[in-house]
Amino acid sequence: MLLTLTATATDDFPDASDLGYLLHKHPDRVQAFDLSVGTATVFYPESSPARCTVAMTLDVDPVELARSRFRRGSDGFALGQYVNDRPYAGSSMLAVAISRVFKSALAGTLASRPELPRTAVPLRVTIPAAPARGGHDLPGRLFGPLGWDVTAEPVALDESIPQWGDSAYVSLTLTGTLPLSAALRHLYVLLPVLDDVKHYWVGEDEADKLVRAAGDWLGGHPESGLITSRYLAHRRELVASVVERLDDGATGEPDEPATTNVGLAQLRQDAVLATLENLGATRVVDLGCGEGKLLRELLARPAFTRIVGVDVSDAALRKAERRLGLGEMPDRQRDRIAVLQSSATYRDRRLQGFDAVVLMEVVEHVDRSRLPALVRSVFGDMKPKVVLVTTPNADYNVLYPNLEPGAFRHPDHRFEFTRTQFESWAGEVTSGHGYDVTFTGIGELDPTHGAPTQMAVFTRQEVSA
Template sequence: MLLTLTAEAGGNWSDASDLGYLLHKHPDKVQEFDLSVGTATVMYPEVAEARCTVALMLDVDPIELVRSRMRRGRDGFALGQYVNDRPYAASSMLAVALGRVFTTALAGTCRSHPELVDRPARLTIRVPVLPSRGGPDLPARLFGPLGWTVTAVPVPLDVELPEWGASEYVDLTMLATLTVSEALRHLYVLLPVLDDVKHYWVGVEETEKLVRTAGEWLPEHPEAELISARYLAHQRELVQTVADLLSDGTDAGRDDPVRPRDPRLADLRADAVLAVLAEAGAARVVDVGCGDGRLLRELLARPQFTRIVGVDVSEGELQRARRRLRADELSDAGRERLSLLQSSVLYRDSRLTGFDAAVLMEVIEHVDLARLPALERSVFGEIRPRTVVVTTPNSEYNGLYPTLAVGEFRHSDHRFEFDRSQFREWAETAASTYGYTVELAGVGPLDESVGAPTQLAAFTREGANE
């Protein structure tokens, strides 16, 4: 399978080769990534200031296809598992490869050049062999409303026998002026929709993934019903769940009592944290204050995280996490990867040492300010991982929530909420005290006056990579 993405200089993009920063893939390198279905290769066949092209090739392992029932051909004949289009035509496998290889770009995160994230670029997508199960006009019906100019040329069944007519595949070319993150999210959702087959089990987690990735544009899309049905493998209960989530604007599993302007804020936070972990190359991760396991579920879905520990002071929250993760149904290998521990981040716990990264996602604001130094000593001084990721609300943004009174916190259990200067001062002081460097970023819709609703700090221990 092959997909190319080309960026051209113009408008806010003076140098098209900046695409490499957003994708976090160096243009001078050919990189390979092992996936459960085969090997993904990323290379740049064209790099110049005026035009830059990245190619993603997925080499599917045919033996693995046969071993897994979910990855077999869609045809019902006896040799369908051996004779199929899975290794050649773009499908949900290519969508999964996009998600694994370009995690940072999909999340809309670029720590080295954050100013590029929200800049639309002139983009061209090319997929030479794409299933279009619904006719050659289906790609235009799906991508057109999202701002793409679509050209889908039917691929003949046999070029030597034109009388046989066209196949159900098209050679797709699309042009648009969008951010790279928007373009990748469109592909991530709609490639499996065009194929109308998913190579992996579709459960309730897919509803949350669909809302997280397409929640901004799906409700108004003229083909919303078709997209939801195909993305969720025509499971009516799951499709109805997505319809309910999109109709009332709620964010499943979110504890905040205030509805933000962007209902996907909790998901955007998780995406941003995952992007930092991926960039840091973390394999062993401890989620401190894991709650009901939202982030743990995302970590489990990514094989690069080989050891995952969720920690919470509340046994009730840990029980919720066990149910969400279906911990009792995990395989032996899954149980080896995942542990859930009851513990407090304010005290020393030797079980939490030896990890590559620690995550405190919406945790510090639940600790009394007087006890924050104890948390710092525990995380940065005792656990002391190579990478620490902290997210917390930006109190300056609270004024944009119409249901919040002046001075009110976003959650009744918050002990404080930092503004941007306070968070910067805290993060830089903690980093200096314990031998870390720190980079700050915003998560969520950016307001010119007050910033983003969530603040993120990525700490890296000095000398950790030496």
């Protein structure tokens, strides 16, 4: 198998030989890597400031290949595992080689030059023999929506016998300008999809790999169903789990200005959980819990001994119950959690006496005129030891390329606080209800506009004293 990556210098990427830094592979060295199915070799046919090309060949050991656990490896005759087309065409074996050989580049890490992995690079990718099981237009349907110009030239079954027609393979060329890590993730995910088979057993960890590698673009891809199904070897339970996780990560917000491996929704959730754990909260109310995404993570941590999810939507609560599996949960676990229909703006005695109340992306869905009622309910009536509030930072909105000036990130948002407005509002809350407050940003920090999400941590003064 052969894969080449060519970078060309531009004003924004003035030295094409920086491709070597991004790949963590020196252009003056030929390097070989032992893999489970053979040997991958990396070398540079050319390297100059104007143009740099790296090539990776994968020499497959058919004996090792036959020993691996195929899901669909039989070709119907005795030597089918040894004599087949897979050692010669791009497939899941090439994808695994990319993940092993270019591991750091795939993750987008470069300690010596941290700005370089975020730079969009003019790239040309070639794979002389790539499968297209599903039609010669399949590569365009898969790679095109991700920003690539795609050329897929059919490969003849036998050039000397043209009447036999074309094979199920194409000579694939991709051209585009994007960060190298994004390009490698596209290849890592979509090569097995083109082939519609993997050379190893597909288990639950494959679902995790798919979400990590493609979670930032898969949900909005027009062929997301095909990609998910083929990548997970058509295992329905794995496909369903990935679809649910992609739904969990959907925030309704526009595309992020920077490519990240972890979505903003996940970063918010992680920040809230870490803060609750650091403050020693054990009894927690998720106010505006929706379909139970945070509840599920709280339930997975034994330190949280009492968890209550509250939402005004009965339909959302029923979905949360199904997601959490409350009906099948053991009694001991079931006693830790409850879901209640109520409102953030109503006083509810059932919500008194808890350590912490979380309002994660909630306040911006409340009419500004109703915010005083929310404050009275949470800070005046519930009076928890800690209140966590996360909300979009309106200052950051100018960095979203697909967001019109003055528009909100979600159609249901009634307003969005700037950092100054959020701090002013929080100051009014603390002065009237006996709380102290600290602020932190969540997500990639811009030196001028701050982080995409802002979080306020309110601590009751009698507790902190």
